Amino acid sequence: MLTCGLALAGCSREAPEDAIRAQVVALQTAIEQRSASDVADVLDEDxxxxxxxxxxxxxxxxxVLMLRHQRIGVLTGPVDVTLQGEDRATVRTRAALTGGEGSALLPDSAQAWRIESGWRLRDGVWRITSLTWTPVLQ
Structure with a gap:
């Protein structure tokens, strides 16, 4: 009986990939809700x-971006999560930001971005440690 209970408790923990994906969604939501403090909450102290x-x-x-635009949307492609041990990961995706009525791409020139981010599990929470973005079209 005790073994069964321990097995169920172990299953209730969120898989690392799912926890990271949830943080990616939290970041997207923070941007769309124009909350710079919530964006910062997803970033690691380092x-x-x-x-x-x-x-x-x-x-x-x-x-600054949120002050310039009353509405911001985030359009993302597939999110690729690669775990590196138990407490590190790399996330790759493509994204575009929209502003105004949801149709104008930010910045003024239409651009999609390749985004790569490093993640660390600290105190049970996955946060971004590094971030790079490069234009998809050049």
Missing amino acids: FIGPQNMDRRAARQMAA
Whole structure:
């Protein structure tokens, strides 16, 4: 009986890939709801982005984008999660941001992005440690 209970408890834990995908959705929701603080919540305290952007600068960039656009939508492609051990992962996807009435792509020139992010499990929560984006079309 005890063994059965332990087995059920082990099954109730969310698989790492599912937990990361849930965080990707949380990030998308934070962007669409125009919440720079919720965007920052998905970023690790050691976050590093392009041009040595830290967590604070990423939050500020999100806030500026959100001030410029009353509506923001996120269109994503398939999300590819690659685990590296028990506490690290890489996530790859493609995305485009929409603004205005949901039809104008951000920035002003239409562009889709290849996005690669590093993730770390810290205190039971997956957060982004690194992020790069490159234009799909050049």
